[in-house]
Amino acid sequence: MKFxxxxxxxxxxxxxxxxxxxxxAYFVLDQVMFAKPxxxxxxAFVLIVVLQFFRNPxxxxxxxxxxxxxxxxxxxxxxxxxxxxxxxxxxxxxxSIFMSPTxxxxxxxxxxxxxxxxxxxxGKYLVAWDPKSSTDNERHSVVVRHPEHGEILIxxxxxxxxxxxxxxxxxxxxxxxxxxxxxxKFGSRVDLLIPLEVSVDVVLEQISSGGQTIIGTFKK
Numbered sequence: 571m572k573f574x575x576x577x578x579x580x581x582x583x584x585x586x587x588x589x590x591x592x593x594x595a596y597f598v599l600d601q602v603m604f605a606k607p608x609x610x611x612x613x614a615f616v617l618i619v620v621l622q623f624f625r626n627p628x629x630x631x632x633x634x635x636x637x638x639x640x641x642x643x644x645x646x647x648x649x650x651x652x653x654x655x656x657x658x659x660x661x662x663x664x665x666s667i668f669m670s671p672t673x674x675x676x677x678x679x680x681x682x683x684x685x686x687x688x689x690x691x692x693g694k695y696l697v698a699w700d701p702k703s704s705t706d707n708e709r710h711s712v713v714v715r716h717p718e719h720g721e722i723l724i725x726x727x728x729x730x731x732x733x734x735x736x737x738x739x740x741x742x743x744x745x746x747x748x749x750x751x752x753x754x755k756f757g758s759r760v761d762l763l764i765p766l767e768v769s770v771d772v773v774l775e776q777i778s779s780g781g782q783t784i785i786g787t788f789k790k
Contacts, residue, residue, distance in 0.1 A: 574676060576736055576753045577624025584620040588613035623755075625674060631748030631781040636790065638680040638768070639747060640783040641724055642760040644669040646776045654763050657687060657713055657723055663770065665762045665785060667778050669754065677726055677751040677760055678781045679714060686721070687713035688739040710737040710752070714745060719788045723763040726754055748781045 573581070595609030632639050648666035653659075669675055690710045708728040715721045726735050734755040739745075754760075768786040772778065778785070 640778040683716040
């Protein structure tokens with residue numbers, strides 16, 4: 571299991587915190603009952619949480635020219651028609667994937683194409699399952715244009731716990747399906763806004779695997 575680069579700084583802080591706890595227990599509170607085992611347990615807990623959150627598992631990415639793959643691990647919590655006010659200015663299909671703190675938090679491009687729009691929005695930190703989080707929360711929106719299938723919008727959304735969105739998109743660059751789009755630290759959600767004519771291949775409450783679950787299929 572690999573460790574994601576976005577977790578390096580957090581891991582160093584966790585290690586320093588753990589060493590501080592152990593030093594306190596062994597050199598200052600060494601006569602206090604249960605100080606050492608408590609320090610060991612807390613240190614182990616902190617390190618395990620950080621390591622599992624920033625894990626970067628190797629996986630075989632599904633590549634399909636006529637389909638959209640999941641941009642994130644998590645649970646499908648929204649499948650509905652909405653009117654997008656940010657970019658499309660018309661009705662589109664929204665598919666939202668909620669990422670819990672136990673999920674891998676890397677985000678991937680659902681299809682190949684050119685990045686034609688990338689914009690960060692400041693906002694609130696409502697819980698990620700709140701419908702208003704799509705438009706009111708801190709978020710980063712990216713539009714990718716496929717030469718055959720048109721445009722889709724991927725929206726990384728911060729939640730009540732997630733306060734750090736990392737986005738790698740650059741307008742004008744060509745990206746590949748399954749390539750890393752970014753990372754959201756400590757739980758949130760990703761919205762996909764796609765044309766209404768795209769056939770949806772997931773259902774509500776379905777567990778998605780980023781880069782492997784087929785979200786939708788373009789009609790031929």
